[in-house]
Amino acid sequence: MTRRLCIGLLLAVLANAGCGGEGPTAADGKARLWVTRDRGAIVLVDLEVPAGQSLLRALKSKAKVSTRYGGGFVQSIDGIEGSARRHEDWFWFVNGLAGDRSASSYRLRDGDVAWWDYRDWSRDAETLEVVAGAFPEPFLHGYAGRTRPAAVRYAPGLAVEASRVARVLGSDDVAARGSPVDADANVFEFVDEAPHLTAVLRQPGSGPSGAVRFSFSGSVVRLLDGDFSQRFESP
Incomplete structure (x- = not known):
């Protein structure tokens, strides 16, 4: 197998992490899924989901979702669609911290709060790195399993x-x-x-x-x- 083919297979696995294979088990624990609009002003979903699965998979289990860029990024949730022209889109946080990867690559852990919000990003797309509304997170569960004093x-x-x-x-x-x-x-x-x-x-x-x-x-x-x-x- 060539080095290029190995890299290609590895990237394919990473891109689909959490979207296929075995589902979560009771041993993985529970996470919370929130879907809101307009910086949390309107709550659309507030449910418990199994941990141990990708953030995207958890969302798809509770809402109708369309994706873009190879399936790792959300275009619409329950018919509410992102628009570059309107400067509106879906963004996700885990425990109040803005995600740094595709939603298909983040694996939920026990106690995580997974939060999707649809908002106008024209003023804060590059600067909104953390939000307070998941308190007492991220103090309790951190991000990607890493906690801090x-x-x-x-x-x-x-x-x-x-x-x-x-x-x-x-x-x-x-x-x-x-x-x-x-x-x-x-x-x-x-x-x-x-x-x-x-x-x-x-x-x-x-x-x-x-x-x-x-x-x-x-x-x-x-x-x-x-x-x-x-x-x-x-x-």
């Missing part, structure tokens, strides 16, 4: 609230704002500002493998009750 920092008077969130995140690194934070850690920061929940990469451009920084001000009860769930921006 979590650090919680708080403004004066917010230590109790910070400790409560730290327990949810499984973090014992809780300290006042300004305290050193490990360069590899995800950060959740309590601030005394107008109510909000936002998320950015600590190093812009680092992709879904990079550490995140969340900023929060408001009711911890609302946060933990899921009031910010499935939204790009704070409600």
Whole structure:
């Protein structure tokens, strides 16, 4: 077998990863599938799916999907079709982190939140790298099976609230704002500002493998009750 043929076969296998072969089993666990429109403003699908399968396969099991570019990228979901002319398209996140590969190549893991959103990308196609609406992800399950340590920092008077969130995140690194934070850690920061929940990469451009920084001000009860769930921006 020639080297060129070997490479061609390898690429074919990678392109179809998760689309064929054996299906997921109970041992793979469960993931969550969200399909929304307009930056999470309209929820179309909110269901549990088996982990152990590709993101694309999971989507196809719950919605009518058409694809492009060899089948790895989604063109339409349930008749809602992307349009370069209108600057509207489907984008996916896992645990709030923007995908870095085709949907057929990402294998869902137990606990993942798989999120498809249809939106106008004209202002943020290159800059929207992480969204906060999957909280407490990506603190709990990370991306592609890689998790990071979590650090919680708080403004004066917010230590109790910070400790409560730290327990949810499984973090014992809780300290006042300004305290050193490990360069590899995800950060959740309590601030005394107008109510909000936002998320950015600590190093812009680092992709879904990079550490995140969340900023929060408001009711911890609302946060933990899921009031910010499935939204790009704070409600």
